Ligand SMILES: *[C@@H]1O[C@H](CO)[C@@H](O)[C@H](O)[C@H]1NC(C)=O
Ligand SMILES: *[C@@H]1O[C@H](CO)[C@@H](O)[C@H](O)[C@H]1NC(C)=O
């Protein structure tokens with residue numbers, strides 16, 4: 381019997397022997413009827429269905445692969461050394477979805493779709509403030525300086541950026557919210573994307589500000605006033621932990637933890653995988669021409685060196701994705717934004733199959749609202765009247781020269797992803813000509829000699 385078989389039968393045993401309540405909850409989330417394309421796709425989207433006959437799009441669920449929870453997770457080391465491979469290196473058996481994406485690739489939409497899953501615990505861009513903290517403090521010759529990471533647990537950590545990123549992600553994945561940097565907790569985005577976090581942040585903000593001030597003072601203090609400061613900090617931290625208690629419980633009782641981030645490199649993800657056996661990774665990417673034109677529409681006009689840098693990051697991440705696919709089959713899926721926009725139902729179903737969640741009616745309704753919404757939102761909004769149109773809108777106002785330059789810069793990625801170079805301006809503007817070959821990118825990547 382292989383390990384996964386053993387694991388799943390052990391899980392089943394636990395389930396059957398376990399509480400009825402647990403079983404009911406499990407049933408609600410995990411047990412899913414096999415679903416074919418035709419029985420659930422709403423009428424408005426029937427046009428999508430015939431296109432989506434690729435491979436295993438209609439394959440059946442394998443509910444035994446997920447939701448074998450051992451919660452709550454109790455004994456976890458959050459030290460940066462904890463990723464060293466050891467004999468027994470599992471940090472948590474929780475079900476996890478990690479959305480690894482890039483700016484303007486539809487990751488907010490995908491995150492919101494997964495947030496809609498009942499009892500999912502969703503965290504939006506947790507690394508945003510950590511990144512700016514390091515950017516603020518690591519300037520000039522201090523490129524790799526370690527930075528004081530202020531948290532509401534009693535541990536003071538002086539960490540370099542990679543360790544800070546690693547420790548933040550692990551804190552979320554183990555529901556140790558008190559081990560998150562103060563600034564992560566007060567990031568206004570949590571409240572925007574997660575109602576329950578709003579209360580926690582509101583409750584904790586005062587003490588977090590206090591804690592920040594006290595910790596700064598502490599750095600400059602010695603002697604007797606130090607002990608008093610430490611005591612005050614512990615009081616503030618204690619109050620912060622109380623504010624987080626409810627959120628922490630939601631996290632521990634959730635059936636799936638979802639993180640969406642544009643700030644996590646695939647190299648770090650590869651290091652996380654052995655520690656989180658029930659983690660699934662979605663690598664979300666997009667036609668670079670559309671991505672950079674969309675950056676411009678939000679007011680950020682990247683120069684070609686920034687574009688080259690991003691395409692290089694993408695290319696490294698694709699190469700590591702290939703290695704993950706080799707080493708850990710069924711752990712990583714590459715999703716193209718265009719697929720999500722043009723075939724939202726089929727693609728979301730594919731994603732839900734992959735992570736082992738039921739593609740419920742609730743999710744389908746949410747999707748229909750999001751992808752063919754009546755209101756057309758701002759650049760940061762995810763409400764779109766017609767998502768197919770949105771996906772290719774960039775072709776209307778990118779300059780032909782820019783399109784050609786980006787094609788040249790990102791050529792290596794584009795080949796495996798099926799994005800076609802533009803040869804003439806007419807071709808760029810003529811929307812009835814596709815600039816993408818629909819292919820199974822995973823297969824293309826496996827066959828590719830470039831990666
Ligand atoms: C793409 O190919 C991979 C590897 O052969 C396969 O596992 C996957 O199911 C395919 N995806 C689709 C949508 O057919
Ligand atoms: C984890 O558990 C072990 C053994 O029960 C204990 O020695 C260790 O201190 C615990 N670690 C933490 C971080 O609680």
Ligand SMILES: *[C@@H]1O[C@H](CO)[C@@H](O)[C@H](O)[C@H]1NC(C)=O
Pocket residue numbers: 387390450453470471472473
């Ligand atoms: C995860 O599951 C494995 C196998 O079921 C078990 O041996 C291990 O103790 C669990 N680890 C944690 C951290 O729950």
Ligand SMILES: *[C@@H]1O[C@H](CO)[C@@H](O)[C@H](O)[C@H]1NC(C)=O
Pocket residue numbers: 524526540
């Ligand atoms: C940054 O510093 C840490 C130790 O503080 C070291 O392990 C790491 O390799 C350094 N990274 C770079 C990019 O120099």
Ligand SMILES: *[C@@H]1O[C@H](CO)[C@@H](O)[C@H](O)[C@H]1NC(C)=O
Pocket residue numbers: 533534614
């Ligand atoms: C922090 O220290 C205080 C006492 O100094 C203790 O009561 C509290 O449990 C500690 N908290 C953690 C998370 O270790």
Ligand SMILES: *[C@@H]1O[C@H](CO)[C@@H](O)[C@H](O)[C@H]1NC(C)=O
Pocket residue numbers: 600601602603
């Ligand atoms: C306290 O710290 C200051 C520098 O911040 C130092 O000059 C002074 O010697 C220290 N005093 C003691 C008693 O350690």
Ligand SMILES: *[C@@H]1O[C@H](CO)[C@@H](O)[C@H](O)[C@H]1NC(C)=O
Pocket residue numbers: 676677773776777
């Ligand atoms: C591109 O066109 C859209 C409307 O179609 C507009 O909102 C956007 O500002 C334009 N972007 C640039 C950079 O001109």
Ligand SMILES: *[C@@H]1O[C@H](CO)[C@@H](O)[C@H](O)[C@H]1NC(C)=O
Pocket residue numbers: 745746748749
């Ligand atoms: C779509 O969203 C609107 C506004 O949020 C809501 O009133 C409506 O019920 C939603 N429709 C569906 C089908 O979910």
Ligand SMILES: *[C@@H]1O[C@H](CO)[C@@H](O)[C@H](O)[C@H]1NC(C)=O
Pocket residue numbers: 752766767768769
């Ligand atoms: C969305 O736009 C595409 C391309 O312009 C068009 O083919 C399609 O019919 C539109 N879909 C809806 C639902 O309006």
Ligand SMILES: *[C@@H]1O[C@H](CO)[C@@H](O)[C@H](O)[C@H]1NC(C)=O
Pocket residue numbers: 806810811812813
């Ligand atoms: C757009 O492309 C289609 C398909 O090749 C072609 O029939 C049509 O004439 C083109 N339209 C323009 C305006 O070039």
